[in-house]
Amino acid sequence: MLLKEPQSRFEEYYRIYEESFPSKERRTREQQRDILSHPRHRVRIKEEDGSMLAFVSYWELPGCLFLEHLATTERCRGKGYGKQLVEECLAETDKPVFLEIEPVTEKDPMTGRRAGFYERLGFFINTFPYMQLPLKEEDHPIPLWVMSYGKPVTKEEFEPYKNEIHEIAYGTASDRFRQK
Numbered sequence: 001m002l003l004k005e006p007q008s009r010f011e012e013y014y015r016i017y018e019e020s021f022p023s024k025e026r027r028t029r030e031q032q033r034d035i036l037s038h039p040r041h042r043v044r045i046k047e048e049d050g051s052m053l054a055f056v057s058y059w060e061l062p063g064c065l066f067l068e069h070l071a072t073t074e075r076c077r078g079k080g081y082g083k084q085l086v087e088e089c090l091a092e093t094d095k096p097v098f099l100e101i102e103p104v105t106e107k108d109p110m111t112g113r114r115a116g117f118y119e120r121l122g123f124f125i126n127t128f129p130y131m132q133l134p135l136k137e138e139d140h141p142i143p144l145w146v147m148s149y150g151k152p153v154t155k156e157e158f159e160p161y162k163n164e165i166h167e168i169a170y171g172t173a174s175d176r177f178r179q180k
Contacts, residue, residue, distance in 0.1 A: 006036040006043040012052040013043065020071035024142060027135045040168060044088055046072075046081040054081035058089055061164045065089060067099040068169060086121055090149060097149035098161055099123070100132055104145075115147075123147040128155035130162070133170035 003009060010033055017026060027035065035041050040061060046054040054072035058065055067089065070082050090097060099118065104111045104125075115125060126148055131141040146158060 001045055001047070003043045003045055007033065009045070009052060010036065013045075013055060016052065016055060016071045016073055017069065019074060021069065024139055025135070031135070044085050046085060054085060056082070056085040056089060059165070059169045060093075061095075061161075061168055063164055064095050064161045065093045065097045066161075066165050066169055067097065082117070083121065086118075090121070096153075096161060097123075098158070098165070099147050100130070100144040101125075101147055102144060103127075115145075118147050121149075123149050124152040126152055126154075126158065128158070130158075133166055135170070 006013060013036075014029060014032060017032065026032070035057075036043065040059050041057065042060055043055055043057045045052050052073075053076045055069070056067060057069045058067045067086065070086065072079075072081050101114055101118065102108070102111045104115050119125070124147060126146045128146070130144055130146050132144045134140055146153075146162075148158070
């Protein structure tokens, strides 16, 4: 279900967001609250008995859809809610769809499981060099992999989409510290 007014459910949303992502992969509370009112930002949720169980937050950009965060409450992981939310996003767009993941390593088995989850949904890993821009002033760029839905892309094919993602999704998030 697409949330029409995500700010009205901010506390529930932020609790799941904070529980699911390490600090370096999260905006500040204030930044994330601001993002929810951005005209290109969307949030889809899975709920039961009025409680939010999972969400996917994404950006409807001019040239692509950028899936930014997929999270479920700890007690609901493995129940298919994430798959359902991603499939809803995919069904409602004809634009290219991208997301970022940590590079797969043997040291962290979760990276492989996460990549496998998205591959089963039809995403492809693109291993060209890519850096996620910092989400907070104290953060640093993070080397990640880009996944693309439906087919792999080259670094050159991804470039215009990367520019949109960096300018709109990350530019908006970091306006506060870039203007100093």
